[in-house]
Amino acid sequence: MPVKMRRAAFLFLVAPLFPQASFAQQQAGDLANGADVFAKQCAPCHGLGVDFKTGLAGPPLNGIIGKKSAQAPGFNYSPQMRSARLTWDAPMLARYLKSPKGTIPGTRMLFNGLASPKDIADVIALLETYNDNGARAQ
Numbered sequence: 001m002p003v004k005m006r007r008a009a010f011l012f013l014v015a016p017l018f019p020q021a022s023f024a025q026q027q028a029g030d031l032a033n034g035a036d037v038f039a040k041q042c043a044p045c046h047g048l049g050v051d052f053k054t055g056l057a058g059p060p061l062n063g064i065i066g067k068k069s070a071q072a073p074g075f076n077y078s079p080q081m082r083s084a085r086l087t088w089d090a091p092m093l094a095r096y097l098k099s100p101k102g103t104i105p106g107t108r109m110l111f112n113g114l115a116s117p118k119d120i121a122d123v124i125a126l127l128e129t130y131n132d133n134g135a136r137a138q
Contacts (some may be wrong), residue, residue, distance in 0.1 A: 033118070042061070045057040064130075066088065068087055
């Protein structure tokens with residue numbers, strides 16, 4: 001059997017033994033850059049972490065991964081966001097972070113989006129580390 005075929009067969013057999021990395025971890029997963037981008041681009045409007053500020057222009061993002069859109073208690077979402085019925089998984093967040101208004105026309109979010117795919121993946125990797133209560137996974 002040629003080497004390439006043996007290698008492919010080996011990978012096919014052992015791949016299921018190892019857990020898959022998350023979307024953001026596969027794409028980049030640079031948490032330091034994600035935190036920096038979040039602080040500059042997202043934190044002015046969105047809370048994150050145990051001690052996030054309330055009353056910001058956007059909803060808190062603790063535990064956002066896997067949640068349905070427009071679900072933060074007490075936040076006044078636009079009708080377009082309420083009717084979007086999205087699930088904030090990593091691919092959907094990547095699409096939204098690239099172009100919020102392109103993903104949900106009529107959203108109240110004033111942010112135009114992140115241009116860099118690396119920055120998008122790094123922000124998602126950061127968001128994946130926060131649970132609903134704002135604690136970070138270790």
